[in-house]
Amino acid sequence: MDVAVVTLPAVKMLLVAIMLLGILVEIKTGGMGAGVLLGLVAAAVFWGSQYVEGLVSLYMVAVFFAGILCIGVEMLLPTAGLLAGVGAALLLYSLVLALGGDVSAIGVLLGAALLAAAVFALIVKRLPSSRLWRRLVLKDASTSRRGFVSAPPRESLVGKRGVVRTELRPAGTALIDGRPVDVVSEGAFLPKGTAVRVIAVEGMRVVVRREEETETR
Structure with a gap:
């Protein structure tokens, strides 16, 4: 693939969307590898093309993979989501910098996030759940059928x-x-x-x- 094509805004948005989708899939499945493989391929194409064109620095790449590392550690260690939050912040920060660090970069990132969320919503019910996903998503409901009432009957x-x-x-x-x-x-x-x-x-x-x-x- 031509490097110049990969650096087009629409293509960059698609690659970022695939990276975000890979992270979501990995958090949902908890280490099955599908999300990692998907995200790494997209990340390699995105960061590689950007670096070849001189649009990103090694600092941005390091921040991105530091975020990935934080999320990976969160899946293995119970930190109540702290590392996952730090990792997500690092990822978003590095992507905004890589996309230009301006308002248009935020627009591209938001578009990619919406695209990733839409695709993820279509496949989420078919994926198994990890410990991290269960901590992030509340599944139980306090219903009267399960014995929960807002106040005792008087x-x-x-x-x-x-x-x-x-x-x-x-x-x-x-x-x-x-x-x-x-x-x-x-x-x-x-x-x-x-x-x-x-x-x-x-x-x-x-x-x-x-x-x-x-x-x-």
């Missing part, structure tokens, strides 16, 4: 009696069934020690009424 409190622990103005605390419950009085001020009864539960609101008033209604 409908059972309706009709129960209690005693006001703090003044209700109209919100406060009442002692119901021997435990403190955040309640709201039915519009009236109720002093501490007032006997009350739960008349309604509206979501998180437990509405109480003075006991004497409840009995007369």
Whole structure:
């Protein structure tokens, strides 16, 4: 392939997209080698052509491969994603420099990232997951079917009696069934020690009424 062709903006974007796709595939699969091979071929063509044309320095190449090394170490050692973040930052920094270090370079990089993400989204379900991928992506959901609820149901409190622990103005605390419950009085001020009864539960609101008033209604 002609070196001049490889240095065209569209071709450089495609090569960067392939490199990013290779990194994503390797993070997803965790060392199967497919992502490494794909990324290395694209990286060799990209950096080799850029270097031959005098468009990049060895410093940029070193920063790029330092980022690759950080991501590779992250796959082997549990660092809670720290090295992966550093590696990603180094990769992006080196690519921006290699693409010119200006606004157009950022545009090319964003286009490549979108292209890589689109292709990766098409194949992600067919790839096995690595430890790093499982740390980066939340798979479990806190659903009611699995026993998670945002708040315990309080409908059972309706009709129960209690005693006001703090003044209700109209919100406060009442002692119901021997435990403190955040309640709201039915519009009236109720002093501490007032006997009350739960008349309604509206979501998180437990509405109480003075006991004497409840009995007369």
